[in-house]
Amino acid sequence: MTLTTLVGEGWDDYGLVDSGGGRKLERYGPYRFIRPEPQAMWEAALPAAEWEEADGEFIPASDEDGGGRWYFNKPVPTEGWPLGWREARFTASCTPFRHLGFFPDMAPVWDWLRAQIADKPDPAFLNLFGYTGVGSQALAATGASVTHVDASKKSVAQARDNAALAGMTERPIRWIVDDAGKFTAREVRRGRRYDAILLDPPKFGRGPNGERWQLEEGLASLLADCRRLLDADSHALFLTVYAVRMSALAIGELLSQLFADLPGKVECGELAVREEARGLLLPTAIFARWSR
Structure with missing residues (x-):
């Protein structure tokens, strides 16, 4: 690979x-x-x-x-204070978690996903671990219906505020406070399908009812359920992984197994941001993605 x-x-x-x-x-x-x-x-x-x-x-x-x-x-x-990316608008602030309320290295991911569904009429998009919703806005701006899921009530509230800042209050975005694993499993039982899925999971987290999330323990089963929400007419899945001792090749092979019965290709690698001072690439995360 x-x-x-x-x-x-x-x-x-x-x-x-x-x-x-x-x-x-x-x-x-x-x-x-x-x-x-x-x-x-x-x-x-x-x-x-x-x-x-x-x-x-x-x-x-x-x-x-x-x-x-x-x-x-x-x-x-x-x-x-307000910032923007393409059609998206959001509030940046210095959070206690060292970041500023959004992840700028995700910008090429949003662009890639937008390109994957560009020729799909009325695409359905699932954003798991959606945080403050910039990715949800990025896909909603293309005309996609978006299901935004995050375990933090505060993050979902901020995502709604950000969407209002962008004038996207009337866009078809479902804002859901839930544990990502439990929500995805229920969607499988309901027989739901999506055209594209974005997963940006943390290393560790808690669901709204105290559910425990540990990346190494929960990722394989979550991806398996995500695969069940996609079919031969779906277009893409993108997974990012931060701050863990895990290889891009490992998550790439995991996707290759889970998506072996679907047409398309699996790729993996690193996210990086280009430094302005000299063009150097600063790596930020590993990823794996499937596209039809």
Whole structure:
């Protein structure tokens, strides 16, 4: 199986300015932030003085539990500020989890999925672990009906607010607070089908009723149910995996087995974002995808 790199480029409201020394400098609209990035093992391209002009930096905790806090050099709106990607609109903010309310490296994934369903009339799209809904907006903008599922009531509420910000309140988007595994299993029992599915699961999580999600334990069965929601007329499935000791080849082979009875192809590889300072590619995640 050939490995592919899917590269995200910057746009007006986002860019990877520079990276190095275990950190990355990014722009989010009018603000610049520094966040930890273990994969940036090289030296930064820009002088230290330019990094010191950042509006804020997330400093990780000394333990391995993913904690830490933001430190600000300049005033940053605590309620967030508006950003956009193509037709999508959303509010960015400095969350306690080190990110800013959306994942910019997913931009080429949204573009790829949009291309897969471009010739499909009234496509049905399932977005599992949909978070703040930028991906749901990206697909709804094409005319797709979207089912957005996330276990966090707060994230789904923010996704609805983001859709309102984009003027997509009347688009056919179902907003569902549920455990992804339980929801998908019920959809299988209901005999539902989709034209495309996006899965962006966390390493660990909790469902709305305390359901435990562990990526290594739950991924295979979840993908098996997703396969049952697709048929020979479906177009695509895209899976991203972050921050785990797992190979792109491993998840690619898993998809190859599950999709062996459907026409099309399975590909796997890495997501990366292109740095603006020198064009260097910063890897962010691994992925596997099926397309007809």
